[in-house]
Amino acid sequence: MKKAEEIGLIDKGEYQLKDYNVPITRNEAVKIAVRACEYLGENAPANYQGYKDYIKDYNSIPAKYKDYVLKGTAIGLIDGYDDSTFRGNNNLTRAEGATIIVRIFDKSERVDIMDKVKGDDDFIEPKLYVRQTTEWPHFFNYFEIIVDNYMDYLDKNYTFKTECISHPELNTRLVKDIFKGDYFEVDQIRKYTIESSKLEFQIPMGKIYELYSFRLDLNPKTKKPYELKDGEKLLYKVTVSNGKTTKTYEVEAEFRNKKFLVE
Known part of the structure; x- marks a missing residue:
């Protein structure tokens, strides 16, 4: 118990x-399991909040556990009952406890709640996460938004559209023509509207967005360089469509200033 407190599994x-x-x-149990994953370096998908729509008794879950239930569900550590309820106040059975422990260490044993709630068109739910590139000066971006389960989409006809809703000025850039010296406008939303068949050719694979260097770009509203503060939060909307169903997801990212290999 003392060791569990030391590494943050329990308070x-x-x-x-x-x-x-x-x-x-x-x-x-799910609180401890999620903290164990985080201790091992694994975090829930960035869009884990969207899983509350698939837990019928979500509103009855105590506030201090809600985030853990969503994260544990998104990671695949624990699932609900056949009626889509979680019943968090139920005592954990030995079988459930053993299953959770196995799933912490063996990802192949994890469960996807979406398999239980897919509609008639079998819409595939994306597992989105943000990869910070602060420590890599040779990467000319600040962070990337990636579809972790991109392989599920490779033979499907899906479209991913990403736009910044907290800082809409980032959706259009004035990019400098290094040969002519003048600027031209680039629609970032159009640029980051990506077909699922192309996800495996992205670098890294599954990438649907990147906030790349502002070095030569101007804010189209001010005609001046972009100004973001280190640690500033950015909120993105990712729209996913398969032609029959369209769903939107919110992803929060953090701007962390960095020095690039070539300034």
Whole structure:
């Protein structure tokens, strides 16, 4: 228990010796499991909040567990019941506990809740995450938004459109023509509207967006260089469509200033 507190699996003083023989609930179990994954360096997909639409009793989950239930569901550590409820106050069974432990370490054993809730057109839910490139000066971008399960889409007809909704000025750039010296306008939304068949040819594979260097670009509104503060939050909307169904997802990213190999 002391070691679990030290590495952050449980909060200090959350459990006492007298609790050893007391069953824990599904809410408590998923909290510990998610923290274990984070301790091992794995985070939930950036769009994990969208999973609340698939948990019927989400509103009845105590506030302190809601994020953990969503993250655990998105990662695939735990699933709900056949009626799409989570029932977090139920005691965790031994079988459920053993299954969660296996899924923490073996991704092939994880469950995808979307398999239970797919509609008639079998819409594939994206697992989106943000990859920061701050430590890589040879990458001429600040971060990338990636579809982690891009292989599920390769033989399908899907379109991914990404736009910044918190800073709409980033959706259009004035790019300098290095030969002529003047500027021309580039529509970033159009640029980052990508067909699923092309995901495997992206670098890295599955990339649907990148916030690349502002070195030569101007803000079209001010005609001046972009000004973002280190640590500033950016909110993006990713629209995914397969021709029959269209869904939108919000992804939050953080701007971290960096020095590039070539300035």
